[in-house]
Amino acid sequence: MKEEPDSLSVPYNFARCFNAQCPQAPKCLRHIATQLDTADNLYITIINPARYPADGNQCECFKTAVKVHVAWGLKRLLDRIPYEDAVSIRIQMVGHYGKTGYYRFYRGERGLMPKDQAYIRQLFRNKGIKEEPTYQRYTEEYIW
Structure with a gap:
C-alpha cells in the first residue's frame, strides 16, 4: 500500500482557521490544515473570522497538532x-x-x-x- 501525503488525510468537513496572527497558529491543527489544502478541494469549511478571540489564547476551536504512530x-x-x-x-x-x-x-x-x-x-x-x-x-x- 502506498504512502499518502497529509493533504489527502484532512477530512473534507474539518474546519480550517486562517488566523495567521494567532499566537497558537503554529501548534493548531486547524491552521496547519490550511497549509495542506490543495486546489483539488472546491469547497472547504472555515472558522468564522468574527469568532477569533482578541488574545488568541482562549480560542474555543483550538485543536492541538499531535501526530500518532x-x-x-x-x-x-x-x-x-x-x-x-x-x-x-x-x-x-x-x-x-x-x-x-x-x-x-x-x-x-x-x-x-x-x-x-x-x-x-x-x-x-x-x-x-x-x-x-x-x-x-x-x-x-x-x-x-
Missing part, C-alpha cells in the same frame, strides 16, 4: 504464534471490531490507532505471548 495491515500479525492462539486472537478481534472492521484493518484500508495497538498487544499478553505484534507498515498521522 499508526499501524497498518494485519496479514502477517498471527503468522509466528501457535495456531490455537492465533485462531482465538482472531475471533476476539472480529468480536471487538466486527467482521467488516477487522477486515478493513486486515487489508490495510484503515489504520490501527495506538489504543487499537494496545488492545491487540493485550490479547497477545493474555495468551502468554511476549513477542510484540508486528504490522505491515507504520505511519505518523494527525488526529483530526
Whole structure:
C-alpha cells in the first residue's frame, strides 16, 4: 500500500482557521490544515473570522497538532504464534471490531490507532505471548 501525503488525510468537513496572527497558529491543527489544502478541494469549511478571540489564547476551536504512530495491515500479525492462539486472537478481534472492521484493518484500508495497538498487544499478553505484534507498515498521522 502506498504512502499518502497529509493533504489527502484532512477530512473534507474539518474546519480550517486562517488566523495567521494567532499566537497558537503554529501548534493548531486547524491552521496547519490550511497549509495542506490543495486546489483539488472546491469547497472547504472555515472558522468564522468574527469568532477569533482578541488574545488568541482562549480560542474555543483550538485543536492541538499531535501526530500518532499508526499501524497498518494485519496479514502477517498471527503468522509466528501457535495456531490455537492465533485462531482465538482472531475471533476476539472480529468480536471487538466486527467482521467488516477487522477486515478493513486486515487489508490495510484503515489504520490501527495506538489504543487499537494496545488492545491487540493485550490479547497477545493474555495468551502468554511476549513477542510484540508486528504490522505491515507504520505511519505518523494527525488526529483530526
